[in-house]
Amino acid sequence: MRFELTPRTTVSPVARAVAPVAAFIVSFLIAGFVIWLMGRSPIAAFNVYVVQPLSDPWSLQELLVKATPLALIAIGLSYCFRANLWNIGAEGQYVMGAVLGSWLALKTHGTDAGFWVLPLMLILGMIGGALYGLIPAVLKTRFGVNEILTSLMLVYVAQLTLDYLVRGPWRDPKGFNFPQSVTFDPSATLPPVMEASRVNYGTVFALVAVLVTAVVLGRTLFGYRLKLTGDAPRAARFAGFSSKATTLAVFAISGGLAGLAGISEVSGQIGQLQPSISPGYGFTAITVAFLGRLNPFGIMVAALVLALTFIGGESAQILLKLPLDLTQAFQGMLLLCVLAADALVSNRIRFVTRGGGK
Amino acid sequence: MTTFEAILLTIVTASTPLLIAALGELVSERAGVLNLGVEGMMIMGAACSFAAAVTFDSTVVGVLAGILAGVAMAALFALAVLGFAANQVGSGLALTIFGIGLSGLIGAPFVGARRDPIAPLDIPVLSDLPVVGRLFFEQDLFVYGSIALTVLIALYLGRTRSGLTLRSIGENHGSAHGLGLPVLRVRFLAILFGGACAGLAGAYLSLVYTRFWAPGMTSGRGWIALALVVFAAWRPAWVLVGAYIFGTATVLQLHAQAAQFGVPSQALSAVPYLATILALLLLSLRRGRAIGAPGSLGVPFVPDR
Numbered sequence: 001m002r003f004e005l006t007p008r009t010t011v012s013p014v015a016r017a018v019a020p021v022a023a024f025i026v027s028f029l030i031a032g033f034v035i036w037l038m039g040r041s042p043i044a045a046f047n048v049y050v051v052q053p054l055s056d057p058w059s060l061q062e063l064l065v066k067a068t069p070l071a072l073i074a075i076g077l078s079y080c081f082r083a084n085l086w087n088i089g090a091e092g093q094y095v096m097g098a099v100l101g102s103w104l105a106l107k108t109h110g111t112d113a114g115f116w117v118l119p120l121m122l123i124l125g126m127i128g129g130a131l132y133g134l135i136p137a138v139l140k141t142r143f144g145v146n147e148i149l150t151s152l153m154l155v156y157v158a159q160l161t162l163d164y165l166v167r168g169p170w171r172d173p174k175g176f177n178f179p180q181s182v183t184f185d186p187s188a189t190l191p192p193v194m195e196a197s198r199v200n201y202g203t204v205f206a207l208v209a210v211l212v213t214a215v216v217l218g219r220t221l222f223g224y225r226l227k228l229t230g231d232a233p234r235a236a237r238f239a240g241f242s243s244k245a246t247t248l249a250v251f252a253i254s255g256g257l258a259g260l261a262g263i264s265e266v267s268g269q270i271g272q273l274q275p276s277i278s279p280g281y282g283f284t285a286i287t288v289a290f291l292g293r294l295n296p297f298g299i300m301v302a303a304l305v306l307a308l309t310f311i312g313g314e315s316a317q318i319l320l321k322l323p324l325d326l327t328q329a330f331q332g333m334l335l336l337c338v339l340a341a342d343a344l345v346s347n348r349i350r351f352v353t354r355g356g357g358k
Numbered sequence: 359m360t361t362f363e364a365i366l367l368t369i370v371t372a373s374t375p376l377l378i379a380a381l382g383e384l385v386s387e388r389a390g391v392l393n394l395g396v397e398g399m400m401i402m403g404a405a406c407s408f409a410a411a412v413t414f415d416s417t418v419v420g421v422l423a424g425i426l427a428g429v430a431m432a433a434l435f436a437l438a439v440l441g442f443a444a445n446q447v448g449s450g451l452a453l454t455i456f457g458i459g460l461s462g463l464i465g466a467p468f469v470g471a472r473r474d475p476i477a478p479l480d481i482p483v484l485s486d487l488p489v490v491g492r493l494f495f496e497q498d499l500f501v502y503g504s505i506a507l508t509v510l511i512a513l514y515l516g517r518t519r520s521g522l523t524l525r526s527i528g529e530n531h532g533s534a535h536g537l538g539l540p541v542l543r544v545r546f547l548a549i550l551f552g553g554a555c556a557g558l559a560g561a562y563l564s565l566v567y568t569r570f571w572a573p574g575m576t577s578g579r580g581w582i583a584l585a586l587v588v589f590a591a592w593r594p595a596w597v598l599v600g601a602y603i604f605g606t607a608t609v610l611q612l613h614a615q616a617a618q619f620g621v622p623s624q625a626l627s628a629v630p631y632l633a634t635i636l637a638l639l640l641l642s643l644r645r646g647r648a649i650g651a652p653g654s655l656g657v658p659f660v661p662d663r
Binding site: 146148150152160323324329330 | 451458
């Protein structure tokens with residue numbers, strides 16, 4: 001027996017909404033099976049991964065903290081993916097945003113520089129990410145080089161640049177030889193939203209990005225242009241939309257938001273530069289963007305869901321001795337299921353017995 | 359053995375996994391399937407082959423396990439992109455993310471273990487020739503295998519009926535389907551072949567190249583293999599040339615790091631990645647855009663469309 005796909009003429013909105021949820025459940029069952037194969041209790045794992053983080057106020061805060069960079073990066077990626085452009089180097093743009101923003105923090109360290117430092121750092125972070133994102137975009141528009149490979153190669157280059165800086169010229173001389181920069185001054189630190197809270201203004205940036213994107217995609221010509229470029233590139237050309245301008249714009253936007261996420265993390269949660277400033281946010285954000293169906297509000301929810309896998313993964317490592325890699329395996333499985341579920345929404349599946357024909 | 363000879367030998371060792379992985383991807387792409395999961399299949403091959411080789415104390419079992427792991431990963435990808443007509447770019451990325459995570463789980467108990475080197479073939483008399491002797495006649499089996507594979511794939515694609523079928527499916531799956539060619543079956547087999555090659559390349563990395571397992575040890579080699587296919591304009595002979603150019607860049611970079619002449623080690627480590635970008639750039643300058651790419655590359659096939 002085998003099955004065949006046929007395109008559906010009408011797509012049910014209910015199926016569209018249920019698909020990501022179904023994908024999530026399927027990947028959860030698979031993960032449970034893997035955990036069972038490893039000789040651990042899937043129920044205990046479910047408890048640690050999902051129930052505990054959601055029932056503890058401190059973890060709920062942590063959820064927002066982890067969801068913030070994911071949402072910011074994924075919102076940016078949704079601009080690219082909508083136009084059918086594949087920026088998979090968000091991790092590198094995140095790092096370069098953090099590096100350029102931190103440059104100012106280190107430059108003004110201990111100088112009693114005023115209130116202007118932090119806003120300028122955030123702007124520099126966005127510029128750093130945007131410029132880094134523009135490299136694959138320019139290579140694509142001017143020379144026709146595949147953006148998938150170049151944006152990814154640049155991730156490794158960005159990580160090596162950061163590594164060089166924190167081990168070399170930017171290392172804290174009083175840091176006992178640890179590869180890290182000095183701790184940022186208060187004027188270069190992103191403050192918490194409320195007193196004694198871990199949630200900082202990065203979360204506010206993410207919310208603003210969600211709202212602005214909802215308006216841009218739904219209500220502006222630019223949003224329409226992205227949709228047309230992605231769905232029907234020929235029609236977009238006839239409509240006079242320059243695909244080059246679109247490519248440059250979406251890469252700058254997505255790089256800029258990734259850079260903002262980077263500098264927000266470094267100046268907020270971490271407070272200094274280190275060799276590793278991301279547990280793979282840039283790659284997980286790809287899953288977030290698709291799980292959220294490239295819709296800003298969907299992305300917001302998806303970011304919280306995947307933030308849960310990071311937090312659950314950390315506590316599962318401590319409590320159940322389950323390796324942290326399980327989180328990444330789960331995230332990859334989830335993305336695969338989301339894409340398959342999406343395809344099932346727009347195609348009808350039909351089982352055909354051999355010899356039965358059509 | 360002189361340093362020069364040693365460098366030449368390591369170039370071969372560094373180039374072989376790139377060549378094997380890129381050849382597999384080439385076949386899959388000629389059938390019209392873009393599988394960005396090479397890195398994921400490769401690292402699974404590396405983890406599974408090392409785990410199996412240590413557990414059963416057998417290199418042969420290890421290599422088989424690596425190939426099998428690559429095929430299993432490829433089957434998962436085939437289910438998504440052929441069975442469900444899912445987006446190929448996204449599914450490939452997912453496969454890589456999944457593979458990196460799962461390989462970490464599988465490899466965890468084997469961190470710190472080591473394998474003995476595999477004895478190279480020693481072809482009598484010929485291997486005693488100066489310089490060329492060791493280089494050409496005293497390599498491990500994989501090296502000869504990878505070169506034979508290049509020739510076989512070139513012959514298969516260019517000279518056989520089945521190779522022609524595969525290419526026409528890659529060029530235009532609609533017409534091929536109209537002619538009654540089994541689009542999905544050929545693509546399925548091509549994807550599995552790509553997975554087997556990626557798995558074998560991974561096995562070579564952990565069993566021959568490093569002889570230990572470390573998480574993330576492929577460090578972008580799967581992606582470089584993907585770039586090599588573009589660089590070679592989808593022709594097997596050029597994949598061989600490209601793989602050896604990249605292997606050379608990687609090895610020279612390592613020797614430069616050891617020689618320590620004032621350049622930060624990170625700058626040298628970045629060389630293979632920058633070289634990939636540069637190669638893609640030079641290529642597009644020389645040949646215009648995307649010439650040679652199979653016509654249906656990356657487009658999901660749904661009959662009756």
